[in-house]
Amino acid sequence: MSTRTSIPFSRRAFLKSSSLASGGLLIGFNLFTACKPKAVESPMDLSSLDYQDFNAFIKIAKNGAVTIFSPNPEIGQGVKTSMPMIIAEELDVAWDMVHVEQGILDTQNxxxxxxxxxxxxxxxxxxxRTTGATAKQMLINAAAARWGVEASECTVSEGVITNAKGDTLGYGDLVEEAAKLETPEEVTLKEPKDYKIIGTGKVNVDIDEIVTGKPLFGLDYKTEGMVYASVMRPPAFGQKLExxxxxxxxxxxxxxxVIQVGDKIAVLAKDTWSAMKAKKxxxxxxxxxxKLESSEDHDRILKGLLNGNKFETLRADGxxxxxxxxxxxxxxxxxxxPFLPHNCMEPMNFFAHVTDEKIHLVGPIQTPEGTAGRIAEMLERDANDVHLEMTRQGGGFGRRLYGDFAIEAAEISNKARLPVKVVFSREDDMADGIYRPAIxxxxxxxxxxGQITGYHLKEAAINSNMYGLIPNFFPAGAIENYQVDVAKYDSNITTGAWRAPYTNFLAYAEQSFFDELFEMMEVDKIQMRLDLLEKVKGTTDERIQYSPERxxxxxxxxxxxxxxxxxxxxVYQGFVAYYCHNxxxxxxxxxxxxxxxxxxxKVTCVVDCGIVVNTLGALNQAEGGVIDGIGHAMYGQFGFDSGMPTATNYDKYRLIRMQEAPKVTAHFIQNEYSPTGLGEPTLPPAGGAVANAFKAATxxxxxxxxxxxxxxxxRLSDQPILG
Structure with a gap:
């Protein structure tokens, strides 16, 4: 059994050492001449290098430069750094020689x-891990063949292969030979104790470009002949253009x-300012x-659902x-x-150029394959006609899962027969959102x-369709008589995933309820949680997803x-323990x-997400999730009046302010379990911890x-509240 300790990080240390934000699936990087005994001190021009393919992810040039392409979207969650770390670990190359490239949509590979x-x-x-280990083994096999020795006699360290005699070859020396070899059917992966890169703190691979303002994001994308589109959409949900x-x-x-596309009017101009000004x-x-719905309608409808009997039962024990x-x-x-908007730092935007030959798409999207498929279907084109390039995204939080803005760009380009980039203003972004549903x-x-014998959770939500996991989270399995019922109202207001869907509010509700329940029972709040978890140990119920021991x-x-x-x-404290996103x-x-x-x-946060790949990135996600959770639980107020949002900018929509962000100290449980989610799990417990602390204080x-x-x-005194 692996030993476990906690790894402490301070907020101050994190801010000093810089931050990590990313998101994407596979990664691309260049290992320059780390593949040779001597490493160069600065990146070389890679544009003219002759690369050999190892697989869809890794390419190695004769001089030892290695590029690994990252297929997944980068939305600020850290994977554009942490995923290359995983491959580099198994490939056994020096991290300071790594360069990351963003891949395009490629459903074949x-x-x-x-x-x-x-x-x-x-x-x-x-x-x-297998991708990196396979490429390494092919290079070892090539070196062994050249030397006429067994591959098992060779060792690797930072891109240099050494045989028993002490002879060395760099990866770049072997690229042509290795690329011609058959792919090994089995490879050996490293033991966690041998990791040199995984478990260390690495700075965001895009940090220099971000700080210096080099083009990375969708809003940065430009191409010859491109026009900008500012779109007037129905001002209220439930309205159509007459x-x-x-x-x-x-x-x-x-x-x-100026063209009409469905119930929208698109103004095309040579720059965003002209387009937005003309739209007005x-x-x-x-x-x-x-019906043009208001928050008062939703409040009445949801209360009626809770008081009614038209529920779907998701789980019923006892x-x-x-x-x-x-x-x-x-x-x-x-x-x-309430409802909540996403408010990504980078408003929605997307580029599309529809021609008879192809559909060229560029921009920030969390679901490139699904979005490309929807666009091909809408335009009645073959999916192979679509070429989609992903940019780095200035936030996603679920909003960029849906691709409506990309579809809109393609539709406008198809009608105008021009390369078009749709750009939302902040008001567009908040008024035409896909919101967290009111629940x-x-x-x-x-x-x-003295024992909890029954537990009944009822949910009433607007357009709820994502509650499938909730019934198997804690306290499922810990209470003999346990039932979860759900009901929904179908609204014409668009709703969808919002960072840590459903659990972002449910965690506060359940953990606040437990706090009050334990007070009523006059029991220790910590010990009662531990006792309930003890009852789940050894369960044979495969529906239970959390680990009571962890x-x-x-x-x-x-x-x-x-x-x-x-x-x-x-000093008054509030406690919460929660499981979500594994x-x-x-x-x-x-x-x-x-x-x-x-x-x-202050908030003390302890996370078990398995092996921590990038300690800096992990800290960034843990801290950000806590602060985001506190901010929205305390200040996020949003609704509708006759189908229109009650706020379309920050003058009326309150976010947490810098001086209101507490000190956050994060600790990660060190173990050898495979990594689990980290971009969302620290957000849901934050609201409950604050609510329980507020109760203790007031x-x-x-x-x-x-x-x-x-x-x-x-307010506990007559002192004025400072805004």
Missing amino acids: YTRQVAGGSQSIRFGWDAL SFDATEAKAMPNVVD ALKAEWKADT NVQKAFAEADNVLERTYES KYRIKASVKD MQEVIKTAVEKSGWGKQADG SHVAEVADVQIEGGMPVVK GKRIYKQPFMENPEFW
């Missing part, structure tokens, strides 16, 4: 070219054309073809009604959350003879690292009262997000 669900490293782990007048817009400088000059008439009827005590609470949860639990370990480590129960007077997380929030208000000062519980919608609720 790559699978799962998707950025979503925090699954890229998890699904790519074995394949990436008529429009573009006379004034067409007369404005640099405007190329359009005169359009809209009509409603269905008999919860019998448990409630026989209970000594029953606790029931309802929790509410209400009702949780009921029964207690008999969850117990993060709980115990969080207690230790946070100084739980040992803080100075005036990872186990525990968080403790420290709160103090300042100016009569509770203020989050004596008040709140059942609705955002917590600070009514700051007067929390």
Whole structure:
């Protein structure tokens, strides 16, 4: 059994050593002359090098330069750095000689070219290691053949192969011979104890380009003859275009054309400013073809669903009604959350050039294959006609899964017969979003003879279609009588995945409920969680997805690292333990009262995500998830009035501010389990940890997000609240 320890990181150290953000599946890099005994000090021009293919991912030039292409989208979650680290580890080359390239959509050679669900490293782990190890073995075999020795007599270190006599050959010396060899059917992968690259901290491979402003993102893309499209869309969900007048817009400088595409009006211009300015000059008439919904409607509908009996039961263990009827005590609470926009730093954009020969697409997309397929189908073209290039993305969070903006660009280009780049303004981005759905949860639990005997979770959501995993998360398996029911209302407001779908709110609801339940039971909140997990050990229920042992370990480590129960007077703590995206997380929030208000000062976060590939990247994801979770739980307020969003920019939509971000200390459990998700798992527990700490500090519980919608609720003195 592997030994486990925690790896501490401080926020200050992280900020000093720089950050990592990425996202993509396979990786491309150049190993320059690390493949030879002497390494050059600066990158060489790779454009004219003669490469030999090893496979779809790795190419090696005669001078030893190696390129490995990254097929998956880079959205800021770190895989464009961590995935090359995995291949470089098994290929056995020096990391400081690595260069990364972004691949294009290639359905023949790559699978799962998707950025979503925090699954890229998890699904790519074995394949990436095998890719690197296979290329290394082919190079070893080529060296052995040249020397006339057995391959087993050769060793490798940082791209240099050595035989028993001490003779050496660099990878670049063997590229032609190795490329002609048959691919080994089996290769030996490294043991974790032998890792030199995996488990270390590496800076984002794109950091120099990002800092110096070199073209990387979709908004940076330009090509000859390209025009920019600013699109007027229906101002309210449920409206259709009736008529429009573009006379004034067409007369404005640099405007190329104005065209109608369905219920949208696209202004094409030579630059974004001209396109956006001309769009404001359009005169359009809209009509409603269905009810224009408001948040008041949604609130009433969801409450009605919770009070009704039209549920789909996702899991039912035992008999919860019998448990409630026989209970000594029953606790029931309802929790509410609003819609939320994604608000990626880079607004939606995409380039398309549709010709008779091909469909050329370029831009930031989390689902390149699915989007390309939808565009080919829409245009009634063969899928092979589509050539899609992925750019780095300034945030995704689920919004770029859907590709509506790419489809829109292709549709406009097809009609205009021009190369077109659609660019959203911030207002476009927030008003025409695919939002986190509004959800209400009702949780009921029964207690008999000091034990939890029943647990019933009811969900009522707008357009809910992603709750399949929820019934098998904790406390499933820990409570004999356990039931999960769901109901939904089909709305014309578009909803979809938002960072850590559903768990982003459910974690707060359940963990806040547990805190109150344990207070009612007058039991230790930590020990009760450990006791419940103890009941799951040895289960034969294959539906259970979390590990009780690993969850117990993060709980115990969080207690230790946070100084739980040992803080100075005036420091109030809230505890949460949660499982999602295949990872186990525990968080403790420290709160103090300042100016009569509770203020989050620190969060201690403990994560078990298996082997940590890149410690810097892992820290970035853990910290970012915590702060994002706190920010949206406390401040994110968004809704609809007659089908129109209540906010379309940051003057009305509140995000967490820099001075409000607490100190975050992350600890990673060190073990030899295969890596699991990390881009999302630290977000869901954050809101619950803060809510429980606020209760400890103020004596008040709140059942609705955002917590600070009514700051007067929390104020404990007559001191004014500073905005």
